[in-house]
Amino acid sequence: MANLTLIDGSSYLYRAFHALPPLSNAQGEPTGALFGVVNMLRTTLKARPDYVAFVSDASGPTFRNVLYDKYKAHRPPMPDELRAQVEPMLKIVSALGFPILRVSGVEADDVIGTLATQAHEHGIDVLISTGDKDLAQLVRPGITLINTMTNTTMDGAAVMDKFGVKPEQIIDFLSLTGDTVDNVPGVTKCGPKTAAKWLAEYGSLDGVMAHADKVGGKIGEYLREALPSLPLSRQLVTIKIDVPLEVGVPQLMLRDRDIDALRELYTRYEFKAALKELDSIAAETATAPSAAPSPAVVAPAQLPPPAPSAELSAQGHYELVTTQAQFDQWLSRLHDAPLIAFDTETTSLDAMQADIVGISFSVQPGYACYIPLAHDYPGAPAQLPRENVLAALKPILEDARRPKVGQHAKYDINILSHYGIAVQGLVHDTMLESYVWNATATRHDMDSLAKKYLGYDTVKYEEVAGKGAKQISFSQVDLDTACRYAAEDADVTLRLHHALWPLLEGEPQLRRVYEDIEIPLVPVLAGMEQRGVLIDVNELRKQSQQLGKRMHELQREAWASAGREFNLDSPKQLQAILFDELGLPAKLKTPTGQPSTNEEALEAIADDHALPRLILDYRGLAKLRSTYTEKLAEIVNPRTGRVHTSYHQGAVATGRISSTDPNLQNIPVRTEEGRRIRQAFIAPEGWRVVAADYSQIELRIMAHLSGDEGLLRAFHEGGDIHRATAAEVFGLEPEAVTSNQRRAAKAINFGLMYGMSAFGLSRQLGIDRGEASDYMARYFSRYPGVHAFMEATRERAHRDGYVQTLFGRRLYLENLSARNQALRAGAERAAVNAPMQGTAADIIKRAMISVAAWLKDRDDAHMLMQVHDELVFEVRADVVDAVREGIRQRMSGAAELRVPLIVDVGVGKNWDEAH
Missing domain, CATH: 3.40.50.1010 (5'-nuclease)
Known part of the structure; x- marks a missing residue:
């Protein structure tokens, strides 16, 4: 058309x-x-x-x-x-x-x-x-x-x-x-909301005029005055x-460009980027072939990014705002801007401890400003009062009708929250635009994105603040240098949006992932980070002492097993004892060819001697102690008295959320010591911890995606899915299934999603490879839809170069055509797993958005943590029952699968009790 x-x-x-x-x-x-x-x-x-x-x-x-x-x-x-x-x-x-x-x-x-x-x-x-x-x-x-x-x-x-x-x-x-x-x-004093309300009620201007006598208050008087x-x-x-x-x-047909006239005009008005573009167009016209061959079909995000326009890759023009007149001009621009790019400069990467140093804005690619607020080096020029600037910006930043774009905007939202500003209207985040477009194409930091999508080299932080021990705080950077760096951040953010958004607009499924899942999740995660979680420091100290005591016992047992004392933390000494003195087989090597003593290597020989298992147990306790029982007590925020993790949306290719400082995803749950750490995550007096966990979500997704009748039936009938699977595989009634048979079925159920081979199954179950192969053959004969799904997924991955989640998120797999068989096999395993893991990630994100919207105006329940398939809340004791049911309903309703989405919800005074 x-x-x-x-x-x-x-x-x-x-x-x-x-x-x-x-x-x-x-x-x-x-x-x-x-x-x-x-x-x-x-x-x-x-x-x-x-x-x-x-x-x-x-x-x-x-x-x-x-x-x-x-x-x-x-x-x-x-x-x-x-x-x-x-x-x-x-x-x-x-x-x-x-x-x-x-x-x-x-x-x-x-x-x-x-x-x-x-x-x-x-x-x-x-x-x-x-x-x-x-x-x-x-x-x-x-x-x-x-x-x-x-x-x-x-x-x-x-x-x-x-x-x-x-x-x-x-x-x-x-x-x-x-x-x-x-x-x-x-009508005097009639704003957009009032006008929309009247038209919704009366349908038209004529309807409003006909019912003017029904409108009360002062606004009704103004309406009646305006009728003529x-x-x-x-x-x-x-x-x-x-x-x-x-x-x-x-x-109205477009004519050919007048190249000569344009060159003269662009030269006169010094439009260098336009001149450069004009010259490239002239060169292309002169050398263009009469016909071009049809390109091969390639997935859009696998292609090199389109060449950036000259406008998006040119040097920017930046203004240092230090006077009220300048600030007023920029306030006016922000008021009129159709999209506001913003960025903060601070004293720390820890958003919950940092103070703001300055803020930058851009409303047109190539132009930006930096407003310094707290540069305090000797001789620093006068700056506008921080309180006045932020007070003036607050109505704009909190106006949801004024669209905004950031790069990793969650950080800036958290910073501004310290000053009573609740940012609203974030409609774009360039980190997430890149992440959704192709999660594996590049890192999603600004420097990497600018290089890839704009061909633009940004000013690096080290260039303005120095490196290592000599690095200074941004508050110590001189204003001109700070402006060049900070204003560029806002400018490049806007430029990146102009480069990335058209890519997503051309892919409706990816756009929906971005607009319906990732962007709405930003304020949800920001709120969780700001809230933090209450920690019982005394409990942690007690656990730390107990872990230290147990480590000392393990050390003595290890010395007895080795026949002499040695440093358990020294790989070199351990290597000598295990392989030279005890003569154990070295089943794994380091890159330099030396016998390895890493966790995998010790697991491989744990059945050959008692020492490897003692070392593994010692290391597990040491990690718990250093990572959690010691560190958590040290990172309690003095402002809030709580621990605040950082959640990352753009870090895991499958869409999963990760967390750091502290990493809450890796607290062990299979050991007693690991579970005890959760006892230190507590609720305040009069409140309870509520933990809601999806039951076997990835296996349920496998049933949905594969459509296998046997697996679907097993889930619809309820009960123990692993016992039901074992009954199918071994041809028994469910009550006749032994614990070992159930364990084998469970290993297959979960192992298949991660591409487990017969060799891997044999190692996990401690059986020979032939028996493991027989188990898997029986499984696939009883669940043929699962096998067909896995094969079809591999074929689609080879054909398209990517696989998709239920909601359209893509994972690109670059090693599917690798000559190295191990790399190729790894990519195929990832292809089978990604739809399940990615769909699970999408579902819990959708659940978080739904639950957060429900809790938005409540002060008696708060979402605190997301850990894999689990959400953790802090709920006032008197409303626990109602909130628990509301959470369950919204999590269960986060997706429509062919099997029920079951959510287990527990309550306790601490996280461990809630399980």
Whole structure:
């Protein structure tokens, strides 16, 4: 289907003028607005529209001035520095090949409305490029608005989401709210929420007017006062769709660029990036072959990223904000910005202990500011008071209607929370855009992303603050250097969004993963980190002493087993005793060819002698002591009296959340000592710990994805799934299954999801390989759907290069075609496992979002921790029963599988009791 792009040139010019700092060329000619318009037009050209027009206001009055002589009467005249850019703008627009339309007696909106209506009637899709809210009244199926500054589109649903009314109600909505800029009267004190509420109740402006006597309070008086002027307001805000035009849609074809004219104009106004792009286009045109071969089909995220536009890879222009006048200008830009990129600079990487040093913003790629707040080096220039700046920014940062983008924004959200700012309106995070697009293509830090997707080398932290012992706090960095580094962070964040968001927009499943799972999870994790968990320090100290005592006992037992004393923590001494003195087989080697003494190597010889098992037990207790019983007590936050972990969304390729400082995912649960550590995770007096855990979730996902009738039946019948599996495999009644047979079935059930071989099963069960092979053959004969699913998954992985979760998350597997058989086999095992593990990760994330929304306005229950398939809460004792059931319902309802999602919920005074 053909498409028409209509560019609101007047909107572009004013937006660019107010969004960008004043720029000029060497001759002193103003160029800021011109620069912004040119970049927007270059973006439009890349979309290759079938028909296009640049529509601008003509000079002189319009029919609206005749209707109402006060229309736009209060608008100040166009600033001289902006007026000087209008003529050059039109020259560049023309040289780019755009048809230009300027019609006297009407506004650009009316010309756009007429052309959009004509095109729509002829079955042509219309894209209106604008930032003007009035044009939302034109939206319908086939007519969409696009904001090129944010690369976001607005269809009917987006209009409803933004304004609270349908597109066909926008005229009535604008009539009620009025417009102080254009001097449209409206109803005094009637804001968007009130207008939307009235229209929802009464349907239309006429309905509101008919029921004006039913509206109470002062606002009702204002409505009744406005009744005589509302019909006029409606006329003023209604876009004409019947303007007589000398050209129609078929004549709006893009012409060839005038390369020479563009080169002269770009050179005069010093648009270096545009010049560079122009030269590359000219070179491509000169050398382009007559026909190109069809490319091979390759998954989009496996291809090299598209070459970044010159705009996104050019050097930026950054402003250091130290005066009130500068700050006021940026406040105005933030108020008008369609998307705000923000970043904080702090004293520490620990978000729960750091203090803010400064904050940076960008609303247009290539331009950003840094507002220093707490640089305290000797001779530091005066800075704006931190309290005043943050107080002024608070309404913007907390306004959910003002879209924001960050890079790993959870950190910045946590920092700002220390100052009473609850950030709302985070709609994008470039770390997560990259992570969802391709989790394994690169690291997802800003430096790596800028290099990969922008071809841009960022200023590194070490370059401004130094390295190692000589590294200084950011508060000690001089302001000019700090500005170059910090403002770039905000700028590059916005640039990355412009590079990454179009990729996700082109892949609807990935976009849903990003918008429905990852982005809504950011504030949930931030809230959990801010809350933290209460720790019984005395209990930890007691456990630490007990672990030390037991380690000492193990040391003496190890000495007795070895026949002499030695340092159990010395690999070299242990190597000599195990392999030289005791003559045990060295089954694994280090990279240098020496016998290994790592955990796997000791497990391999644990049945040959008592010493390896003693060493393994000693190391396990030492790790518990150093990682948890000693460390947890040391990292209690003095501000809160709690321990605060950091959750990571972009670290595990399958989508799982990980945690660090402390790592709560690795607290052992299979040993008594490991389980005891959970006793130190406590609830405050009058509260309880509630732990909710998915039962065998990955196995249930296997049943759903494979559709195997036997496995589905086993889950629907309830009871012990491993006993039921053993009964199938061994041809017995469930009650006749022995404990060893159940153990074998359990090992197969879980092992298959991780690609366990017959050799691995034989080692785990302590049986010979032939018997293990027989077990697996029986399993697959009873559950043929599982085998078929595994084979089909491997085939799809080889065909597509990736596998997917139930919700569309992708895992790319680069070693599927490796020559090395071990690498290839590992990739195939990952291909089989990833759909289960990734779907489980998606499900618990969806559950967290659902539960957090339910708990949002409650102060008697808080989500504290996520550990694998478990969520841990702190709940006031008197509401435990109701909250427990609410949690269970929402976790069970996080996905619709062909088998029940069972959630086990426990309650106790500490985490261990809750199990």
